[in-house]
Amino acid sequence: MNISIYTLIYQLITFSANFIQQEQQFRQFIKVYNKNYTFNSSEYWHRFTIFQRSIEKIKNLNNQRKHPNSALFGLTPFTDLTLTEFKSKVIKTIGKRYKQRNDVTGSKRLLLSSSQYNGNNLTNQDDGDLSMDKIIKTLPPQVDWRSKGIIGNVIAQGKCGSCWAHTVTETISSMVALETNKFTRLSAQQLLDCSDNNYGCNGGDLCEALNWIVKNNVTLLKETDYPLRLDSGQCRQPNITNGVQIESNFTCHRQTGHEENMLQLIANHGPLMAAADASIWQHYVNGTIHENCGQDANHAVQIVGYNLQDDIPYYIARNTWGTNWGMDGYLQIAIGNNTCDITAEVSAVWIKSID
Template sequence: MDAKLQFLLPACLICTVTFALHDTHYGQFTQFIQTYKKTYEANSPEFWHRFEVFKNNLKHYTHLNKAHQNETVVYGVNKFSDLTQEEFEKQYLRGLKSSSLHGDRITVDMAMPSLKLLKTAVPDYVDWRNKSIISAIKDQKTCGACWAFSATETVESMYAKTTGQAVPDLSVQEVIDCSENNGCQGGDTCSALYWMTKYKKTIVYEKDYPLVDKTQVCHLGNSTSSGVRVANYSCEHLTGKEEEMVQMLYAVGPLTVTVDASTWNNYIGGVIKFHCSNVNNHAVQIVGYDRRGDVPFYIVRNSWGTDFGDNGYLYIKIGDNLCGVAERVSTVTVQP
């Protein structure tokens, strides 16, 4: 190496650090690291690379907020602010793989209210969290098993609603490991519910099959283990029929749906009204709706931990199939 260049390298590093310390974004970045417990080595190449990504994301948030300054949605720093768009999608949106085998099957039994019977007036506000049938927010981390989380969450909710008992904490890991899907490499919400129903699977409690957020060999023990069994499910395409989704949320209960979450890495609060396509790449649970204000919206439970959005929740405008929310909608009935 050139001796002069070798001599200058330490000084250049010092200049870089000095410049960064006077960058108005540097303090925000260090606060971000502390808030989200990032583990970059101080002044390492990774540290400075993530700082540049962070600054680019800040510019993007500013642009989005200016473009929609009169709207309710807010974009800003969250747990994904050190990731590029490509990194975010690769790490968090690789879990949904639609199945043509069972995914479009529509199954309705006598216990599942017919939509024809749901054509009645509904209240302007329904939030199943207020009825204590929604379990605590979970965190799938980088395991691409949103399909398992959202399906299991609705089984939990419907058990509590049907029996009047406390909402159970069921094993998502069992569904990840044992169902006819690809674990953390991806799966399908409707196929997961089909597997539960066809094979009369008991979804055991979380304490008996803990979540590890990675794919394992299925190690479900005695098939008579205590838990919950699904009696039936429906899987429907309701684009253009979101009034029926509202009816189902009121009359049946929480729903498992698939969505486009490719812009959610920018979200920190408010009602999403723009920047969402209908190309589904993620699965969530809808736990209610609110039509009391100017902008009606769904109350959506995510599986990215409580440090995302509004303590793990976000809100999507009702109508226009925003974020593809009506593309693949499932209801569940359980055996008491």
């Protein structure tokens, strides 16, 4: 009888200590991420309960790490959200639309002509017999377009589900910078307001955005000429003719089973835009995600490089959740196994004109 009483007392003391520690963590979390929760309010305790559950999920994810370079999970700006809230408030992108892309696995389509690479050796899919390992041997072991000064600062999309618009305009901006040696940010707000085959701040689709640009012969304006508001509004037509147009032969395909195409494009062409399943990214801090990631693309990122020399080879992805998330706004996604459905919809663009 005495043993059970002592055990009960020990459990109560342990529970109290854990509760106090977690609440202290929560208060620090509120301060760091500037959350507006009044102490002892119903909202405060509601969010604290979600925070506690998130802590347990983070522990479970970290306990499953199989390598020192595996993704590490921890506190992020989204630790006080349920997964349902995270998907509806942060991701927002209408992911089901990505599933409508034709799967080009095994197709004989030539993605890009070798002439577009100024003599670089791009593998023709018609050759078909080259394995990913053989192709990788022809590529630079590491590529990081950030080092070339053609990647813009990380954007914080806030409550606007604008990842698709930012990913499109940032990638086009990067391709312009590759030609001009100067990065100038193009207007994501123009797409949010004017791309009528998407849903503004409620989400969108990379291919649909590119189709809209090409079919309507759209000139993309500089952000200074069409400023970012991070909401969806009426399409404006500034009296400005200077801007950028893209070629109609952009690529936008599912690359499942053909990640060598993605690597070749990154190495020999430039940054890509890609859809991905970001559900597990809620608690991501650093390292390479290579497991426990979903297969239902619901977000969009810019792929700015890769590293084939790491123990876990990875893509370098630029996100749109600000620099206080992930690795200063970036994350690493494992290469070769369609991790996070990263091959669901992959796009590359070419510049037609710059005025």
